Amino acid sequence: MATPHGKVFFGNGIVDAHDAKLGVATSAVLYGLSVYTVFPVYVSAQTRTAFRLQDHFQRLLESCRIIGIDTFAQQWTYERFTQVVREVVQANDPQREVYVRATVHVDESIPGTRVRGLSTTVSIFLYDAVPIVPQDGMRLKTSVWRRIPDNAIPSRAKVNGAYVNSVLAKQDAIDSGFDDCIFLDINGHVCELSAANIFLVRNGVLITPDVTSDILDGINRRTILTLAREEGLEVRERVVDLTELYIADEVFVCGTSAGVAPVFQIDGRAVGSAPVLGPVSATLRKRHQDALTGDQAHGWVTVL
Numbered sequence: 001m002a003t004p005h006g007k008v009f010f011g012n013g014i015v016d017a018h019d020a021k022l023g024v025a026t027s028a029v030l031y032g033l034s035v036y037t038v039f040p041v042y043v044s045a046q047t048r049t050a051f052r053l054q055d056h057f058q059r060l061l062e063s064c065r066i067i068g069i070d071t072f073a074q075q076w077t078y079e080r081f082t083q084v085v086r087e088v089v090q091a092n093d094p095q096r097e098v099y100v101r102a103t104v105h106v107d108e109s110i111p112g113t114r115v116r117g118l119s120t121t122v123s124i125f126l127y128d129a130v131p132i133v134p135q136d137g138m139r140l141k142t143s144v145w146r147r148i149p150d151n152a153i154p155s156r157a158k159v160n161g162a163y164v165n166s167v168l169a170k171q172d173a174i175d176s177g178f179d180d181c182i183f184l185d186i187n188g189h190v191c192e193l194s195a196a197n198i199f200l201v202r203n204g205v206l207i208t209p210d211v212t213s214d215i216l217d218g219i220n221r222r223t224i225l226t227l228a229r230e231e232g233l234e235v236r237e238r239v240v241d242l243t244e245l246y247i248a249d250e251v252f253v254c255g256t257s258a259g260v261a262p263v264f265q266i267d268g269r270a271v272g273s274a275p276v277l278g279p280v281s282a283t284l285r286k287r288h289q290d291a292l293t294g295d296q297a298h299g300w301v302t303v304l
């Protein structure tokens with residue numbers, strides 16, 4: 001995690017970053033019992049805009065529902081969320097693109113493990129928008145670690161504790177000299193990366209694991225699917241075998257902190273288009289980039 005900018009929303013208002021602290025005995029600290037989302041804010045001379053803010057808020061609510069954190073929805077509306085994001089951005093006055101991390105922490109200190117009815121503290125901070133994977137052709141490794149299944153810790157919920165799974169797999173990939181991992185589910189089907197969704201193109205068809213494949217239902221994944229359909233591409237969301245990636249014409253990944261980044265090598269095998277950006281990836285990357293900052297058609301951009 002990059003360093004937070006100086007002013008952070010924490011609890012009931014904006015405080016200095018070094019004063020935004022959770023107790024050592026809170027469930028958030030002891031069990032990773034916090035849910036979060038990260039979205040980009042773009043800065044131009046005239047405006048600051050957030051991308052798909054309402055979808056991020058909705059996913060935060062849904063993460064709470066899955067985990068059983070019930071106090072957040074009682075206290076927060078989308079209007080309040082937008083207003084607080086606006087205040088944090090104003091307080092920090094960023095001069096270039098930032099990522100905003102909004103987290104709901106279960107901040108009670110109780111004996112044992114439960115969640116319902118426990119109080120929550122929200123934190124919202126900004127940090128510099130730096131991509132977490134190479135943008136010019138990444139090399140991936142199938143992980144020795146399997147993705148946590150929906151009936152263990154659901155990937156659909158963006159819950160801090162679950163990111164230990166991502167840490168294990170990403171570190172394994174780095175230790176082996178790769179940029180990131182490909183998670184398989186317990187049956188050996190493709191899920192996603194440590195913090196990005198994955199797409200392949202074969203014979204002109206865009207394919208990605210469906211939302212029941214133990215993935216996070218990424219906001220950028222949804223964006224790519226919408227844009228691809230608008231481009232007239234045939235799109236399939238379905239179970240994906242690892243070896244389909246080996247024979248793909250193009251492979252790319254997407255996510256808030258990953259952007260739309262091409263993959264040039266998987267488990268030592270060159271992807272079809274490598275070392276050149278494939279035509280479908282290039283089109284969708286451009287459409288995605290345009291949408292992030294200036295979307296008019298879909299209502300994806302919120303002026304702060």
Ligand code: PMP
Pocket residue numbers: 038166192193194195196197215216217218219220221254255256257
């Ligand atoms: N999968 C995982 C596990 C992630 O952490 C992320 C990053 N939030 C994504 C996919 C991409 O999601 P989004 O497009 O909403 O950033």
